[in-house]
Amino acid sequence: MKNREKRYKQIVHFVEEKILSGEYRVGDKIPSVNAWGIRFGLSRSSIFLAMDELKSRGLIEAEPSIGYYVSSCEVKIQEKVLLLFNEFTAFKEDLYNAFMAEIGDDATADILFHNYNRTIFETLLRNANGKYTTYVVMSGKFEGLQRTLANLNGHVILLDHFRPELKALYPSVGQDFEEDTYQALLTGAEQVKKYKTITLVQKEGFEPEERFSGIIRFCKEFGLCPQLLSTMKGHPVEKGHLYITATDRELVDILKKADAQKLAIGHDYGVISYNETPMKEILCGGITTLSTDFKQMGRTLAMLVKNKTMQTISNPCTLLQRNSL
Amino acid sequence: MKNREKRYKQIVHFVEEKILSGEYRVGDKIPSVNAWGIRFGLSRSSIFLAMDELKSRGLIEAEPSIGYYVSSCEVKIQEKVLLLFNEFTAFKEDLYNAFMAEIGDDATADILFHNYNRTIFETLLRNANGKYTTYVVMSGKFEGLQRTLANLNGHVILLDHFRPELKALYPSVGQDFEEDTYQALLTGAEQVKKYKTITLVQKEGFEPEERFSGIIRFCKEFGLCPQLLSTMKGHPVEKGHLYITATDRELVDILKKADAQKLAIGHDYGVISYNETPMKEILCGGITTLSTDFKQMGRTLAMLVKNKTMQTISNPCTLLQRNSL
């Protein structure tokens, strides 16, 4: 009883066999839920379990009021993964490539982007629901996220979760914003000590506050002064400040202001920017960046998808020291 | 097979269109239920769903045993627009905001991104089909695009179409790549004449070849030499060349190489970069950029959605002259 196969699995295998043998071909209609029920002596909901599994693996598609159709012959596909990311950057591509290389050939993955727009986020998940076995969600700080995720029919894995209350509910791999920021400052401590104040510039409610905790921790140890700004608008660049910026827009704002004020980067003021991009390598002789290792994140993610273990994993982060520090 | 518009809704929209276009006028008899059934290949009862909806909206009246008559022209269609863009950039946001401001209460709009991935493009359109009245598609150079677009159930408008064969089929607003490039060079001719060769760096098949035609035209008039490179990989930066780059990656590559070769930007070599971003304002003392006016594009697009006229509109383009030219 315990270890016996679930009864609905019979139907899954039955359909798999029919597809493999060529009896069911792409476009064919398969028996209706009621028909299966009579044939196998199972309740409607049990049949739905089987249909849902076949659907999520992409083998069949449902047409309401009509029936189910065979949509693929790829019986070997056991995992269909949806990657729902916030935005596309060169380094997200690294994550994607590392993930695909690691995940193996009995799995496929699609990737979509919500660009921090809640409506898009909801729309994409609603349309995708039921079509994948696993949903990997990089969400940002959306309110009431828990409800949306609970509606998903399949495994859910979080990337860069910002909400501690979700940690216990889903496996995840992400940045430990406090620890990463603290460790980065420690790595560059020799240079960081040149400055009197560390100013974090990031929009309230959009970026993780934990970063500031890391800065406070470092400042206490090294006798510096921590400061939090939601924007540089209306603020001049201060001599002796080390600015840590979350967005490229604020970074550019600082650099322009400093130039106008004739302040020398790396001496009069310093800059650390989150997230590496090619341009930062040469901007102002090099901007020091603080980035998580997206390739590693991709590999870890693939592991989580395959193992389905309930883990919260922190991704490693590195400081690229350049002229601006 | 899946995700097409609900079948009876097709008939509702069909009748709406006929009334709007003036083909059906008040008092006219419309085709019978049987006639619709034959035409659209669905059952009589499904047609009644459509007729019931039209009746409840007061557009038609039934006369038993006789038929249906048009009873009103007050068609109130709530426009729902899907914007399917290639990628999210700060300047696409300008387009979106300008569009939303101009379209006002006449429509609601969703925005999605395919990031130049054909599979994502197809998936998103397939899922969205039937849910919108208008589809605005910024596609890039996808092969066989015509087939995909033909499947869409609703109005289609193209943004930045690269395929001349589609011009006649759909209204569009986009860049005239040849003319824009030529005019930009003309605007900066005083500076451009400093160089002997104009080198366009852009990936074959991904970016519009028309840009090179514009460069050739300019070079002929001013006695310069045009050159086309698909990448800077393996090529040093040449003295006396003006480089025009499509992607920021190539731009960074040029700047790094030139720095290593100790060439002075704006003197030994020049750079014009497509698409303005905040960072280019300060990179190397300012990179000259060539950008289309995305806000204007948004306004024009809103006009096209409202008017549904069959037009091909060229969007204005401007050259921002900076240190790199």
Next chain:
DNA sequence: TCTAATTTGTGCGTATGTATG
């Protein structure tokens, strides 16, 4: 003029997958 077949809209029953509890 009559009759029977056809066409019309109407109404009800059934089947489908979906969603929610």
Next chain:
DNA sequence: GCATACATACGCACAAATTAG
């Protein structure tokens, strides 16, 4: 695991009006 409501789609029987012969 079960129950229920829902939207969509198909089929059949019916009465009234029209049409063919």
